Each structure stands twice: as C-alpha cells, then as structure tokens.
Amino acid sequence: MYVLIIFVFKLMIKTSKLQFSYSSENSFSFPDISLPKGEHLLILGSSGVGKTTLLHLLAGLLPASSGSITVGNTELQNLSRKKLDAFRGREMGIIFQNDYFINALSVGENLELRLYFPDKKKDSARVKELAERLGISNLLHKKVTALSEGQRQRLSIALALVNKPNIIFADEPTASLDDENCEKVVTLLKEEASNSNANLLIITHDQRVKTMFKNHLYL
Numbered sequence: 372m373y374v375l376i377i378f379v380f381k382l383m384i385k386t387s388k389l390q391f392s393y394s395s396e397n398s399f400s401f402p403d404i405s406l407p408k409g410e411h412l413l414i415l416g417s418s419g420v421g422k423t424t425l426l427h428l429l430a431g432l433l434p435a436s437s438g439s440i441t442v443g444n445t446e447l448q449n450l451s452r453k454k455l456d457a458f459r460g461r462e463m464g465i466i467f468q469n470d471y472f473i474n475a476l477s478v479g480e481n482l483e484l485r486l487y488f489p490d491k492k493k494d495s496a497r498v499k500e501l502a503e504r505l506g507i508s509n510l511l512h513k514k515v516t517a518l519s520e521g522q523r524q525r526l527s528i529a530l531a532l533v534n535k536p537n538i539i540f541a542d543e544p545t546a547s548l549d550d551e552n553c554e555k556v557v558t559l560l561k562e563e564a565s566n567s568n569a570n571l572l573i574i575t576h577d578q579r580v581k582t583m584f585k586n587h588l589y590l
C-alpha cells in the first residue's frame with residue numbers, strides 16, 4: 372500500500388503585477404509577493420520608493436490601479452467597500468506611522484473599544500497582558516493626549532495586536548523607540564505573530580530591526 376503525502380504550503384498573501392498611481396507622474400509597479408501562512412517579511416527601500424503605499428494596498432486601504440492581491444482565499448479587489456472594511460477588521464492589525472486615537476478616552480478604554488469591534492469581545496485580561504508586555508500597564512488610566520511619542524507608538528502596537536489578527540502590518544514600528552523598547556517591541560511582534568501563526572509584514576529603515584528577520588523585500 373502506498374501512502375501519498377502531499378505537503379501544501381498555504382499561501383496567505385499573494386500579489387500579482389501590482390500597480391498604483393497617485394498621478395501620472397507618480398506611479399508604482401511592485402514586485403510580486405508570495406508569503407506562506409505564518410511567515411514574516413521585512414519591506415525595505417529608500418524614502419519615497421512606495422513602501423507605505425504597498426502596505427496600504429495590501430491592507431485594502433488603497434485600491435490597486437491594476438494587478439491582484441489575494442489574502443487566503445479572498446481576492447481583495449472582488450470585495451465591496453463594506454466587506455473589505457469588515458475583512459480588514461477581522462483579519463488584519465495595522466500599526467500606522469501616525470495612529471489616531473480617541474482623545475476623549477483613556478489608554479485602556481481605547482484598547483477595550485478596539486477589542487469590542489468588530490466582534491463585540493470583552494477581554495480585560497488580554498488588554499492587561501498586552502499592556503504589561505509593552506510596558507504601558509501603568510498608563511491604562513491616562514488620557515492618550517498625555518502620552519509621549521514612544522508611549523503613543525507602543526499604544527498603536529497594542530491596538531493592532533489586541534484582536535489577535537491573522538496578518539500584522541507595521542509601518543516603522545520602532546522609529547520612536549530606544550534600544551531597549553525597540554528589541555522588546557520586535558520580540559513581542561514576532562511572538563504575537565508566532566502564537567497565532569499570523570503573517571508579520573514590517574516596513575523599516577531601522578538598522579536594529581534588519582538583523583532580526585531573514586525575509587527581506589527591497590523596493
């Protein structure tokens with residue numbers, strides 16, 4: 372009796388011939404990406420080359436001019452705006468260069484609220500655990516307007532991770548952090564991604580981060 376074992380590497384993110392234009396003088400063609408589930412990727416390149424643009428395309432925040440983006444079995448360009456927003460909310464955690472918080476709420480309330488949408492979850496233990504690992508547990512009752520740049524960056528990271536997304540996108544997540552917090556944050560991002568077999572895509576200029584990942588995409 373023969374036993375046929377087929378290993379299937381499930382591709383989580385796949386792009387093909389992706390192009391985007393802000394204007395006729397400002398257009399981009401991106402290299403194809405094939406990222407198996409659970410893999411990490413660092414996106415590198417000089418300033419203005421289109422790294423943030425690529426990340427926004429992959430997250431469905433910008434519509435591609437041409438080409439395709441497949442996440443799991445879903446082609447992003449086939450989703451309506453509403454379905455795309457719901458898909459992003461369920462599947463993706465995004466750490467933006469400049470995040471927007473709800474200024475009227477405390478750090479902890481911002482986190483609780485992010486957890487509540489889209490699945491109406493309440494999990495104070497998750498908020499506490501993440502805040503402790505990011506070194507912001509002493510700030511949970513503070514207004515977000517009272518945070519330093521580095522503290523805001525760590526809150527952005529907590530907000531992106533609190534729902535345990537399948538894909539984590541991070542745009543320069545360590546830019547405002549000192550060496551100790553830089554290492555803490557990268558380790559946390561890698562651990563969080565590994566714990567839920569999530570993909571992790573990071574844009575960075577930070578030399579400290581480059582040596583911590585093996586998959587690099589240069590634009």
Ligand SMILES: Nc1ncnc2c1ncn2[C@@H]1O[C@H](COP(=O)(O)OP(=O)(O)OP(=O)(O)O)[C@@H](O)[C@H]1O
Nearest residue numbers: 393394397416417418419420421422423424425576
């Ligand atoms: N909303 C926009 N409208 C028009 N042009 C834009 C817009 N956003 C970005 N650009 C331009 O597109 C180019 C790529 O921008 P992008 O932010 O993707 O680059 P980047 O590689 O991430 O740069 P950096 O490393 O400096 O953050 C830049 O020339 C930028 O000025």
